[in-house]
Amino acid sequence: MKSQKTTATAEKLIDIAESFFAEKGFYGTSIRDLADGIAIAKSSLLHHYPSKEKLYGAVLKKLAGEMTLEVKYIRKQFTDEKEQIFQFVQLLCNNSEKKPNRENIILRELIDNPKRAEKAKKWFFVDYFKELTGIIKSGQTKGLFKPINPEIFILQLLGAHRYLIISLPTVKQFFDEKIYQQILKDHRTELETFVNERLINEEGV
Amino acid sequence: MKSQKTTATAEKLIDIAESFFAEKGFYGTSIRDLADGIAIAKSSLLHHYPSKEKLYGAVLKKLAGEMTLEVKYIRKQFTDEKEQIFQFVQLLCNNSEKKPNRENIILRELIDNPKRAEKAKKWFFVDYFKELTGIIKSGQTKGLFKPINPEIFILQLLGAHRYLIISLPTVKQFFDEKIYQQILKDHRTELETFVNERLINEEGV
DNA sequence: CACTCTACCGACCGATCGGTAGACAGTCAA
DNA sequence: TTGACTGTCTACCGATCGGTCGGTAGAGTG
Structure with a gap:
């Protein structure tokens, strides 16, 4: 061994x-x-x-692999696309508390990738992104989601979450430390509202 | 001279x-x-x-100053807080096309600031952020906005926009190059919807 | 004229960067 | 027992980093 x-x-x-x-x-x-x-x-x-580049690539690959798996697991576990997207919001919020490193790396990679992409480097998060937009597209064919652009919706959802998460350490000075948990909880609720407003609710209204 | x-x-x-x-x-x-x-x-x-640090600080200071001024100008130009926040969305979208550098620097600074902050460096975007939350707080006292958390709302709005903007160069491979302008236009509309859903509309319902 | 100040320069510094070369110890198969 | 392989080490490399130094040209001032 x-x-x-x-x-x-x-x-x-x-x-x-x-x-x-x-x-x-x-x-x-x-x-x-x-x-x-x-x-x-x-x-x-x-x-x-x-090389340093190879190590960095290995980190990204592992991270992207984990994240893609998590989304695929949700899609397998729940058949209803509405349930899937809400579960994903929970996943996002939970992971940010458990694995705060992730959001930083992903943001950095998004900013730096265009330069690196010229050197013919692939983007590791393709599958992750396609799984997420796949939820919306699949849900739209069933009439569950409003006819929004799936890519825009996913990017705005991810952005609303990740930007807030990486801002928190800096913005924390404005918050009373005691209500920090409340902020995270309210943020989660607001994300759910954001998703909810893009669902088609056949029963109500 | x-x-x-x-x-x-x-x-x-x-x-x-x-x-x-x-x-x-x-x-x-x-x-x-x-x-x-x-x-x-x-x-x-x-x-x-x-020093390199001083130069970097000067760049941030200039950038933050410009952005704060722009928001202050909107607040002076329009008395209605609803109008102010919609104008701000237009400002965000227009600036991203005219000055694409901005979003990168701001994102990088947000990620890196917590480390630098330990060295007792101030955060240059305090005034900018307070002007924006000020719009919401002022509007809430007049019953124009729903009772959401102003800081969370602003961060989610900024995040939904900036994340999408910095993602575009990478994600563009999924889009037909010809519909690039359509993406930006739809994104703008979606941001307006996001804001609109957090207004209190006395007349309608 | 002498003096000062500003903008600028080339040469140089110690530190650190990513990466290489070669030696050595342990493991395993023939 | 021998030889190949693996993981680790120390020593070293050229390149580049941020920053300092002494000095110069020129404009302003008395």
Whole structure:
């Protein structure tokens, strides 16, 4: 079982790289700091990932894979598209509290990707995005959602959430620390309202 | 008029720094490149702004000042808070087409600010944010807006817009290039709907 | 004329960057 | 036992980083 230790080191690298890239960005993170962070030599890091870019790519790939899986799981678990999109809102909010790194990395990647894309790098979040717009498109054929543009709706929903999340540390000075949890709860409710207003409700009205 | 040439150089520095910081971020931008970009020596750059941090701060300050002024102008120009917030949506959308750098810098700053804030740096967008929430709070006392949390509303509105804008270059591969303008137009309409749903409409229902 | 101030410059600094080379210890198969 | 492979290390590389230094040209001022 020689590969066990190796795998463990590689995974530790991914983990610490995820948090460092999230906090300081690609250019702000040095592979020296990453290696020091898990107490190995820098050249040992480069043994597992032959370049900083490759390591960064591995982090993105793992992150995108996890997120896509989570959405696919929701789509398999619930047949009703309305239920799916509300479950996704819950997933978004819950993950932001459990895994705050994610939003930072995704935002940074969105900003930086256009430059990198010129170097023929693929966008890791394609499947994630297509799963989400797929919910809306599927729901629209069943007459569950209003005839909005699915891509715009998803981007606005993700944006309304992620922007607020990354703003919180900065904006927190305006809030009483005690009502911080209340903010997160109200935000969740507002997101649900946003979704709800784009549903077609056959029974009411 | 000795200061004319100096001012011109300093302004050129601010301009190129704004576009470089927006595109590559703080760590991804070197003061060498900035100096080369306007054909002066690096030491000359450091004559005008004694450090990279100071230059970055000057860019943020100018940007925040402009944006705050724009909002204040809207508030002075229109007395009705409903009109103010709709005008602000127009401002957001128009500026994203005219000055695409802005959204990048603001997003980057929001992500990075918490680290910098530890070094006792102030947040340049305080006034901007307070002007915007001020519109909502003022409108709520007049019974024009639903009793939502003003900070959450503003953050979600800004997020829905800015996230979509910075995503467009990446997501564009999914869109036919010809309908790009239609996307921007639909996005604007959706933002207006988002705002509209949070108004209290005494007449209708 | 002498003095000061501003804008600017090239040369240089120590530190840090991403990445390479080579040695060494442990493991496993032949 | 030997040889190939793996993971790790120290030592080192050229490039680039932000920033300092001493100095110069020119305009303003007395």
